[in-house]
């Protein structure tokens with residue numbers, strides 16, 4: 393089922409349940425209020441009856457004839473009315489009813505009246521139904537006591553005190569209140585439903601746009617950009633989607649560039665080897681050992697390039713398995729210096745190590761991979777610095793800072809040189825694959841633009857990074873920052 397239909401159905405269900413509950417609740421409350429209103433009216437009537445019946449009891453000294461007295465009340469009322477019209481004095485002789493104003497008496501006529509004696513026996517009932525029966529004390533407690541000379545002689549119950557079911561006009565009143573509530577509920581439910589449907593439309597429209605954009609991306613079209621008009625969660629989702637397609641586009645472009653670069657890098661040596669071999673086969677070139685040796689060197693460079701590409705791929709795809717152990721970076725740096733001493737000497741480059749505290753900081757790393765970073769940085773410093781330059785290696789740690797993994801201390805391995813340095817605008821790009829600042833010069837020096845990309849990926853795999861800047865020697869400063877122990 394579509395989300396819009398599900399949302400609409402859900403709104404309907406909530407509205408129905410809410411309406412039914414509020415209708416039931418309002419009806420119950422109204423009914424209770426109405427009953428208590430009716431009861432309070434009956435109670436004030438019972439008070440008058442109690443006074444009339446008290447007078448009756450004091451005249452007769454018993455409840456005998458109370459049933460007849462009650463049934464004759466209408467007659468008494470008419471006599472009283474008649475006398476009032478004629479202007480006669482109404483006195484004691486006219487019976488207890490005569491002392492009360494006509495309007496009060498007329499109001500009383502419509503109700504059922506029940507009188508119980510002290511034992512709870514019904515001695516009078518205008519409907520005649522309960523006459524002679526014993527009424528439970530619990531029910532009589534709702535009634536009004538009839539007293540003569542401050543002594544209770546019986547109980548009178550009027551209307552709702554006898555029978556709690558509402559009658560005639562009361563029931564009609566309650567029904568009309570319920571009908572009004574029902575109509576109000578239906579009206580507001582329809583309004584709520586309409587608004588719910590509008591809301592469901594508002595929610596599902598951007599989702600539909602996202603869905604069609606996602607389908608296009610799945611089909612390989614990375615161009616769709618989803619519009620965002622609000623700043624709610626769906627707009628956030630759209631923004632994340634746009635960021636995702638942007639990243640996919642960037643990766644796609646990078647992939648294309650890498651393939652193009654790799655093809656270009658491989659084409660030159662392959663064409664060279666192919667041309668030379670063909671020339672030898674055709675007898676254009678003599679089959680000399682020196683030519684074969686240079687071709688062999690070319691194939692070695694090719695296989696190195698392929699190895700580097702594979703290595704980079706392995707690291708970037710997260711397949712690189714690090715053999716972590718406790719490593720002393722100072723030891724790696726000293727080893728590297730001894731390995732590169734001959735190469736430095738050939739260019740009359742002064743290669744030095746600056747050691748801070750001893751023993752130096754340690755870190756958990758893959759020894760060989762960490763060495764690869766250091767060798768790469770030294771090799772570049774020696775390669776790109778002119779004869780007679782200086783290259784300085786140092787290890788330091790910042791124990792006060794906490795790295796992203798929450799471990800304390802960052803160990804920095806720096807390789808500074810007095811060479812040409814890296815222009816500010818190139819500092820980001822030199823870590824990209826096949827990127828060389830001066831392409832032809834770097835190629836002359838045997839550079840393929842992969843060394844820093846590999847070193848940077850190894851540092852990332854260790855939870856660190858490589859930063860590039862300038863140093864006091866005047867050239868470039870490469871610093872590998874890695875989480876310490």
Ligand code: ADP
Pocket residue numbers: 772773774776777809811812813814822827828829830834838839840841842843844845868
């Ligand atoms: P390459 O194999 O070409 O050396 P790298 O990825 O190691 O590739 O380096 C990328 C580019 O960065 C190099 O081509 C060079 O232009 C520049 N570079 C790297 N190290 C230094 C340095 N110490 N001094 C000057 N330029 C450098």
